[in-house]
């Protein structure tokens with residue numbers, strides 16, 4: 001029983017990281033109907049920015065964290081401006097192939113710049129562990145959970161209650177009608193990319209801290225799983241990405257503990273297929289649901 | 293106030309949707325644009341709004357050349373369109389739809405006052421403030437679309453077939469409100485297939501056929517012209 005709760009805790013920490021990445025997928029999909037395959041690599045870049053901030057610039061956790069988020073926000077906007085914006089009226093498949101290209105560019109650009117060698121992440125947080133009668137919770141896990149939660153609450157407030165958030169939802173629903181309200185659609189798309197990418201940057205640094213190890217191809221698998229999480233929750237729906245991410249993390253932790261860690265990735269995709277068979281629009285998806 | 297000069301609009305390679313189209317709207321007027329399906333009425337409004345770019349010709353609004361301005365800047369200039377098919381944000385509440393209409397404004401107190409005014413103009417919306425706009429009836433959605441546009445405080449309001457799909461009684465109601473908005477000082481450019489109603493409230497009209505203006509006169513004269521009567525007023 002303790003083992004089960006232990007795996008739940010591990011799964012929730014992992015899942016909140018998936019959720020952060022999944023949010024970016026879902027927001028970008030919501031606003032321009034693009035599966036941004038480069039998103040996992042933005043998360044990787046976030047981890048490397050954090051690495052530099054802490055090793056070269058010797059910054060402590062929070063400044064490094066903000067730097068990773070800001071750096072990725074800018075990166076996301078640049079990618080949108082250069083790679084996706086010129087294709088605003090192109091067929092979806094063109095956009096998708098471009099996204100895959102951007103993904104390779106980031107991965108191999110980073111390999112070129114940093115070598116494929118994995119790097120050891122510095123210890124930014126205390127390694128202390130709490131022991132609740134056998135249940136072990138590390139400070140890092142608590143940190144990941146709290147930070148992810150705070151970011152998700154902030155995002156929710158922003159999307160639901162601010163003028164910028166309302167503009168995002170309007171653009172997501174109908175770009176022309178939004179433009180007729182005086183909304184600058186291009187800039188809304190741009191800051192949506194910035195937001196989603198900043199969350200991925202945050203996740204990148206958190207993962208670096210959690211696993212102590214980063215490399216230029218680290219974004220591929222979490223990127224895929226976060227994408228699965230986003231689809232699971234209902235792509236384009238913000239709370240869906242949160243639920244989907246947590247579910248993925250927990251499922252993965254439970255499967256590796258009680259079945260076999262070899263199968264944990266297979267399980268991730270099995271879950272996707274089963275849920276989509278039952279609910280094609282995702283867990284929180286409705287046909288008429290807004291897409292941001 | 294608004295002057296459209298010789299615009300040509302093409303879709304893709306083949307379709308020449310607007311051909312040397314010119315029209316004028318003066319301050320305080322209600323001007324109507326009538327014509328059959330596919331005549332180019334919506335294309336005209338969308339070109340003025342900046343959603344469609346003309347290949348040649350110009351659009352001048354209050355002495356400002358807005359031909360190449362992006363759509364959101366044109367709204368800022370005081371020109372707002374209620375698009376064909378309403379295009380309300382069905383996923384958002386009635387209230388949020390109205391707030392989005394005031395997106396460019398910062399004067400909180402005046403926004404609140406205008407919102408109150410819209411609710412007075414359309415009491416049915418007031419009863420449904422927190423309802424998702426997608427759950428409104430067709431007539432209520434049209435009211436919301438008009439109310440939303442009013443929230444931007446337009447100098448010139450363009451309406452694209454506001455009577456579409458509405459019962460006769462509601463059509464009357466909508467046209468009465470359009471007249472009321474005009475009396476309160478907003479200039480109106482009204483696109484309609486319901487030519488009889490449109491000509492009954494307009495000062496002047498333009499008749500469009502396959503992308504060309506084929507006739508223009510005061511509304512009362514147009515309503516008596518044989519061709520117009522035959523083509524659009526049922527004889």
Ligand SMILES: Nc1ncnc2c1ncn2[C@@H]1O[C@H](COP(=O)(O)OP(=O)(O)OP(=O)(O)O)[C@@H](O)[C@H]1O
Pocket residue numbers: 303304307309327328329330331332333334335336376485
């Ligand atoms: N996005 C588009 N792509 C291609 N052709 C278009 C497009 N929009 C309009 N057209 C064509 O341009 C012509 C004018 O269309 P428009 O929508 O302006 O007509 P309308 O007068 O508003 O008609 P309706 O009364 O049916 O709304 C039509 O032949 C139409 O098929």
Ligand SMILES: [Mg+2]
Pocket residue numbers: 333334335376452
């Ligand atoms: Mg039309």
